[in-house]
Amino acid sequence: MGERNELRLSGTGGQGLILAGIIIADAAIRDGKNSIQSQSYGPEARGGASRSEVIIGDEDIDYPKVNKPDVLLVMSQEACDKFAADIEQGGVMIVDTTYVHTLPEINGAVVYKIPISMTAKEEIGKEIVANVVALGAIARITGVVSREALTEALLARIPKGTEELNRKALEAGWALAETVLH
Amino acid sequence: MSRVIEMARLMQGNEAVAEGALAAGVRFFAGYPITPSTEIAEIMAERLPRLGGKFIQMEDEIASIAAIIGASLAGVKSITATSGPGFSLMQENIGFAAMAEVPIVIVNVQRSGPSTGMPTAPAQGDVMQSRWGTHGDHPVIVLSPSSVREAYDLAVRSVNLAEKYRVPVVLLMDEVIGHLREKVVLPSPGELEVVNRVEPDVGPEKYLPFGAGDQGVPPMANFGSGYRYHVTGLVHDPKGLPTNNPVVAEKLIKRLQNKIDLNLDDIMIDTGKNLEDAEIVVLAYGATARSALQAVKDARKEGIKAGLYRPAVLWPFPQQKVGALAENARAVLVPEMNLGQYRLEVERVAGERTRVVGVNRVHGELITPEEILAALREVHKHDARS
Amino acid sequence: MMQDLEKYLRVNMFPHMWCPGCGNGIVLSSLLRAVDKLKLDQNQTVIVGGIGCSSRAAGYLDFNTLHTTHGRALAFATGIKLARPELKVIVITGDGDCTSIGGNHFIHAARRNIDLTVLLFNNSIYGMTGGQYSPLTPVKKMATTAPYGTIEPNFDVADLARAAGATFVARSTTYHSNMLTGLIAEGIQHKGFSLVEAITACPTAYGRRNKMKSPADMLIWQKDNAVHINKAEQMSPGELAEKIVIGRLYCKEAPEYTELYDEVIKQAMGQVSGSVTSITGKGGKTSG
Known part of the structure; x- marks a missing residue:
């Protein structure tokens, strides 16, 4: 079996995580890989929780859902409480400390705590781009997609006139990840 | 790139x-x-x-x-x-x-x-x-x-x-x-193959909008093309005019059925995986077939001779194919996101020749490969015992 | 005159299915006279009917004819007209078909002001099923499903059409059949949604239960109770209480739906020549 990554991006509705998942999946295709993106709706959707799942691989992807993510982004306390236990052994968990204050004990996964939404709000001036900050951080930390492909995919899917804002947000996420990697 | x-x-x-x-x-x-x-x-x-x-x-x-x-x-x-x-x-x-x-x-x-x-x-x-x-x-x-x-x-x-x-x-x-x-x-x-409806090749006087023998598909004239005819949901004669004539009624309804039943070779499409030597056939369609395919691959790794049959045309029912698969399979597993609707049809065709087992979920989430694999193991174990 | 109209009929379909004394034949005759007056091309005219006695008329007419499901004639007609705006589309329907089961389609077709002409045969009853009350049956009338008299107020379908957005509304009766012919012709010529309500007699299922024993009684009732709009405008609501106001009730110019859609097409095609990128950009509902 070739290289395979399963990502779950979770938080609250309105944080733009569905679009973030689409952009990662698109970037993976631009990298020449196979990818699949789905939204999972369960009873938790009623609580306002949102999750977007992406599988990236070199081979065919049969079952399209993610049960044990090896990359887990949590951008709300509710999402963290719900999904932290699902993480795959050896996986990576990225926590937005703006909204997640209590972390359960995580065994067998590396946890990166970064203020994603705060960075979007204070450095970029618009919290709405928190999802793009998260994309930059995910790409830098996990390397699941190339920076070049991610930038292309991002620019292909955002409203005209917001290119500069989004580029800055991606850059800020990348830099934010550097602070915890070194 | x-x-x-x-x-x-x-x-x-x-x-x-x-x-x-x-x-x-x-x-x-x-x-x-x-x-x-x-x-x-x-x-x-x-x-x-x-x-x-x-x-x-x-x-x-x-x-x-x-x-x-x-x-x-x-x-x-x-x-x-x-x-x-x-x-x-x-x-x-x-x-x-x-x-x-x-x-x-x-x-x-x-x-x-x-x-x-x-x-x-x-x-x-x-x-x-x-x-x-x-x-x-x-x-x-x-x-x-x-x-x-x-x-x-x-x-x-x-x-x-x-x-x-x-x-x-x-x-x-x-x-x-x-x-x-x-x-x-x-x-x-x-x-791409793109098919267009067949239009009449005779003049309006000779055109029969619903006349095509016992099994055929009549040519179709479009409104405004100079062929004036009547379209109705009532039983109608070859000209499209309503009638209660039992002979005409029977002939019409049977032709509607025949035009599909007699063209199954053209209509049916399906795919299979590992069916050649499959002892247990998983029959699945739609999204469930993706979980089933994963489950079949995983089962093979465990030495269970499983195969996937996936009809892409659900109706007409692939009667011949399912019948043929049932001849050689010890069991047919039918996972569905319902309480066994298609399984009923599989049982009708295959039930006397083989065991038909359902894997059914109605909780609003896709059946997982693990659930199907567990059912495969169960069937395998059952067969090993008997 | 009859000879001239025969070319519009599928004569092999006769005798028709309507009862002796039924007014539907008079309405049909007015329709054909109007069509003849306008010299409509039979090949380019579509007649769409719903379900009921009047809707059966579609089968008797030598045009492109469509006999649909109950209440849905206007929805089928909307598809035909939008797909091929160059066709003349006339809908023949009854009071039950149009205003009960088809009421929703009626108000929405009117709202869109799509260029359809609706000829509503109002006989105040469900005739084909044997005399049940419809939304146009007046109160205190007898019907098989109102054996003690109707208690539901009826629609004034002309008011309903106007309120919903129809741009041509007219009414006549089978007694005033020449006027009916003229109004149908006007309705067909009008660009936009037009309703012509034809008050017609159902002696079998309505008249004999409601003190109008013969077909002639019903025509006399129409004659005695119809008031032309010009005269009605001088009358008080009290004086008009039991009356049928006939004539051209309402007419205005307004943008027609299929013409507006042609503008949409022009606008959309204009965008193509610009810089529209791949549509794969359609992402989720949230923005980045």
Whole structure:
């Protein structure tokens, strides 16, 4: 079996995580890989929780859902409480400390705590781009997609006139990840 | 990298349906918003006028299917899209299209039911309704894709079959495939087979809009083309005029059935994996077939001789194929996101020759490969004992 | 005159299915006279009917004819008209078909102001099923499903059409058949949604239960109770209480749906020549 990554991006509705998942999946295709993106709706959707799942691989992807993510982004306390236990052994968990204050004990996964939404709000001036900050951080930390492909995919899917804002947000996420990697 | 981008792109299942329909020549869409099919209407609203086609949001689903029947009679390939509650409302006019032999395609992106159910959750609960939802006897063609690319292909094929056989065709999706985004490489326009309805080759005086012997498909003249004729949901003679004559009635209803039953070789499509030596056949369709394929691969690694049979045409039922598979299999496993609707049909055909076992979930989430694998192990163990 | 109209009929379909004394034949005759007056091309005219006695007329007419499901004629007709705006589309329907089971389609077709002409045969009853009350049956009338008299107020379908957005509304009776012919012709010529309500007699299922024993009684009732709009405008609501106001009731110019859609097409095609990028950009509902 070739290289395979399963990502779950979770938080609250309105944080733009569905679009973030689409952009990662698109970037993976631009990298020449196979990818699949789905939204999972369960009873938790009623609580306002949102999750977007992406599988990236070199081979065919049969079952399209993610049960044990090896990359887990949590951008709300509710999402963290719900999904932290699902993480795959050896996986990576990225926590937005703006909204997640209590972390359960995580065994067998590396946890990166970064203020994603705060960075979007204070450095970029618009919290709405928190999802793009998260994309930059995910790409830098996990390397699941190339920076070049991610930038292309991002620019292909955002409203005209917001290119500069989004580029800055991606850059800020990348830099934010550097602070915890070194 | 740019070459790859041109060929492969990330596409959503509902988007693929819209693109496939457009590629097949659809230029009219009437619909009513309903989750999880609404993206199809939204894309059609944007794309159709760019191609000189027409989009209209009707007041309800009954009006939507009525409008596409009208547009099709006027000579324009037409489609609508809906989900369970809307599909229920459309049934009477699906029967009308069958009786009046009007080519239309109805996309049903299945969601959990009955009633409002869970609007955003997948299900496969409309399998029987798609076959038997109307009153009276008539054939239907129902196709069910398992991937985004196949959603595109089957959308094209649905339109082609509707035009060729002058029947309503149901493209039976599920929420998983409708909302799934995956990498697809679309065929170039030159690679596509596009079928258009056969128009009459005789003058208006000799034209019989519903005359085609005992099994044929009559040529179809479009409204406004100079062939004036009557279209009705009443039993009608070859000229289209209403009658209560029992001989005419029987001949008509049997012809409607025969024109499909006698062309199964042309209509049926299916795929298989590891069926050659399979002792346990997993029969699955739609999104569930993806979990089933994974389960079959995993079972093989454990030494269980499992295979997957996946009908892409659910109705007419692949009677011959299922019968043949049952000859050699010790068991047929039928996973479905319903309480066993298609399994009933498999049992009817295969039940006397082999064991038919269901794996059924109605909780609004896709059945997992693990659940199917567990069932495979169970069947395997059972067979090893006996 | 009859000879001239025969070319519009499928004569092999006769005798028709209507009862002796039924007014539907008079309405049909007015329709054909109007069509003849306008010299409509039979090949380019579509007649769409619903379900009921009057809707059956579609089968008798030598045009492109469509006999649809109950109540849905306007929805089918909308599809035909939008797909091929160059066709003349005339809808023949009854009071039950149009205003009960088809009521929703009626108000929405009117709202869109799509260029359809609706000829509503109002006989105040469900005739084909044997005399049940419809939304146009007046109160205190007898019907098989109102054996003690109707208690539901009826629609004034002309007011309903106007309120919903119809741009041509007229009414006549089978007694005033020449006027009916003229109004149908006007309705067909009008660009937009037009309603012509034809008050017609159902002696079998309505008249004999409601003190109008013969077909002639019903025509006399129409004659005695119809008031032309010009005269009605001088009368008080009290004086008009039991009356039928006939004539051209309402007419205005307004944008027509299929013409507006042609503008949409022009706009959309204009965008194509600009810089529209791949539509794969359609993402989720949230923005980045």
